Amino acid sequence: MKLKGNFVIKKIAEETVAIRINKDIADLRGAISLKGSAETIFSALLEGLNKEDIINQLVENYHITKEEAANDTEAFLNVLYNNNLLEG
Amino acid sequence: MQKQNLYTMEDLVPVMNSFFAEGKKVMVTAVGNSMLPLIRNQKDAVVLEGYNGGELNIGDMVFFKRYDGKYVLHRIVGVCEDGSFVIQGDNQLITDSGVKKEHIIAVPTAVIRGKKTVSVHSKEYLRYKKIWTHSRVLRKLFIASFNLKIKVKRMIKIFSK
Numbered sequence: 001m002k003l004k005g006n007f008v009i010k011k012i013a014e015e016t017v018a019i020r021i022n023k024d025i026a027d028l029r030g031a032i033s034l035k036g037s038a039e040t041i042f043s044a045l046l047e048g049l050n051k052e053d054i055i056n057q058l059v060e061n062y063h064i065t066k067e068e069a070a071n072d073t074e075a076f077l078n079v080l081y082n083n084n085l086l087e088g
Numbered sequence: 089m090q091k092q093n094l095y096t097m098e099d100l101v102p103v104m105n106s107f108f109a110e111g112k113k114v115m116v117t118a119v120g121n122s123m124l125p126l127i128r129n130q131k132d133a134v135v136l137e138g139y140n141g142g143e144l145n146i147g148d149m150v151f152f153k154r155y156d157g158k159y160v161l162h163r164i165v166g167v168c169e170d171g172s173f174v175i176q177g178d179n180q181l182i183t184d185s186g187v188k189k190e191h192i193i194a195v196p197t198a199v200i201r202g203k204k205t206v207s208v209h210s211k212e213y214l215r216y217k218k219i220w221t222h223s224r225v226l227r228k229l230f231i232a233s234f235n236l237k238i239k240v241k242r243m244i245k246i247f248s249k
Binding site: 010011012013019021024025026027028029031 | 103104113135
C-alpha cells in the first residue's frame with residue numbers, strides 16, 4: 001500500500017492539507033484536505049506504515065476502539081483509491 | 089479533495105512563500121480573464137517561482153500584491169523614472185503604476201495551457217510576447233471583441249428570461 005507520488009503536509013488557511021510535489025513543483029490545484037484522523041492516516045502512509053500499524057496508531061492517538069479505527073482507515077483509504085492516489 | 093479555487097489567493101500566498109523559501113516552484117490554476125488570450129480563466133495554470141530581486145524588463149509577467157491588497161499576475165508595460173513598474177493585463181487597457189520590486193512575489197516560468205506546457209523561454213511564448221506587447225491595435229481589437237462578446241451574452245440572457 002503506497003501513495004502515488006510525493007506529498008508534503010502543509011496548512012492553507014488554518015486547514016491541514018496534503019500537496020503533491022512533482023520534481024520541484026508544488027501543485028496547489030488539488031490539495032487534499034486532511035481533517036481529523038485523515039491527517040494521522042496520511043502521515044502514516046507517508047512514513048510507509050501498513051494498514052494494521054495505521055489502525056493501531058489511530059487507537060492510540062484518538063482513544064477509540066479498534067473497530068472504529070479500522071472503519072475510519074478503510075473509509076479514508078477508499079477516498080484515496082477512488083481519486084487514484086493509492087496503489088497496492 | 090479540495091479544489092484550489094475554494095481558497096482565496098490570500099489563503100494561498102503564505103504556503104506559496106513557504107515553498108519558494110524551500111527553493112520550490114508552485115503550480116496554481118489561473119483565475120480571471122485579465123491575461124487572455126494567453127491564460128484562460130479556470131482552464132489554464134501557471135508555474136511560479138519566488139522573485140529574488142533580479143532584473144525585470146518590459147514584457148515580463150509578474151505576480152504581485154496590488155495597492156488594493158489583491159494578488160495579480162500581469163505584465164510589465166513600462167518603467168517609471170523612479171524605477172517602479174507600470175503593469176497591465178494582456179486583456180486590459182487600465183494599468184497599475186508605481187509597482188515596486190518589493191511588491192513582487194513571484195515570476196512565472198511556464199503557462200500550462202490545457203495539457204500543454206509553454207515555457208516563458210520558449211520560442212512560441214517569446215513570439216506571442218513580442219506580437220502582443222508591440223501591437224496596440226491587435227490588443228485593442230481583441231479587448232473590444234472580448235467585451236462585445238460579454239455584452240451580447242448578457243443581452244441574450246436578459247431576452248431569454
